[in-house]
Each structure stands twice: as structure tokens, then as C-alpha cells.
Amino acid sequence: MSEKEKKRFHEMADKDKKRYETEMKGYTPSENDKSKRGKKRKQIKDPNAPKRSLSAFFWFCSDERGKVKEANPEYTVRDIAKELGRRWSDADPSIKSKYEEIADKDKARYDRVSSV
Numbered sequence: 254m255s256e257k258e259k260k261r262f263h264e265m266a267d268k269d270k271k272r273y274e275t276e277m278k279g280y281t282p283s284e285n286d287k288s289k290r291g292k293k294r295k296q297i298k299d300p301n302a303p304k305r306s307l308s309a310f311f312w313f314c315s316d317e318r319g320k321v322k323e324a325n326p327e328y329t330v331r332d333i334a335k336e337l338g339r340r341w342s343d344a345d346p347s348i349k350s351k352y353e354e355i356a357d358k359d360k361a362r363y364d365r366v367s368s369v
Contacts, residue, residue, distance in 0.1 A: 306363040309352040310341055 307315075314337045321336050322328065328336065341349075 303363060303366040306359040307356060309349065309356040312352045312355045312359075313337070313341055313344070313348075 317337055317340060318333060321333050321340075325332070325336070
């Protein structure tokens with residue numbers, strides 16, 4: 254753009270800036286507006302709320318994690334998680350059904366407690 258073309262836009266910006274400043278002189282934020290400004294606050298969780306139910310995989314992991322860690326003490330958390338995932342995918346359907354029953358019972362517990 255040439256300077257002549259830019260001048261028109263600079264004048265418009267200056268005019269709008271003056272309008273904004275005059276409007277802001279008489280502005281006082283209400284009490285409700287102050288609470289909305291800034292960082293949103295994290296909602297506080299109820300410490301007495303029931304814990305969510307665990308899936309069959311997590312019940313399996315809680316039983317197997319100690320065994321994996323004992324057999325491989327050099328494993329990191331990531332390596333342990335990978336091994337648990339591999340073991341879960343290779344597990345017999347009878348083993349999986351055992352943990353799925355536990356998960357179903359836990360889900361029923363959570364539904365019963367949370368609906369009260």
C-alpha cells in the first residue's frame with residue numbers, strides 16, 4: 254500500500270481509539286463482570302463422592318503390576334504399562350471373564366452408590 258492509502262486507515266484507527274477512550278472513561282464493571290475475568294477456577298471435587306468403577310483391564314493391572322515389577326525391576330512405568338497391555342491382549346478368555354465379572358460388580362456398586 255502506498256502512504257496515501259495507509260493514511261486513511263490510520264485516521265480511522267485514531268478516530269476509533271478516541272471513541273473507545275471516551276466510552277471507557279464512564280465505564281465501571283459490575284460485580285458479575287469481575288468474576289468472569291482472568292483465569293477460570295478449577296471446580297472443587299467433593300471428597301465424599303464415590304469413586305468411579307474400574308474396567309476389567311484396570312482390575313487385571315492391579316493384580317499383575319506387582320508380578321511384572323518383581324520379574325523386571327529395571328522396567329520404567331511405561332515399560333510396565335506396555336507389558337501389562339501385552340499380557341491382557343494375550344490373556345485367555347477365562348481370565349478376562351473373571352476380571353469382567355469383577356468390573357461388572359464394581360460398576361453395579363458405583364451405580365447403586367451414585368444414584369442415591
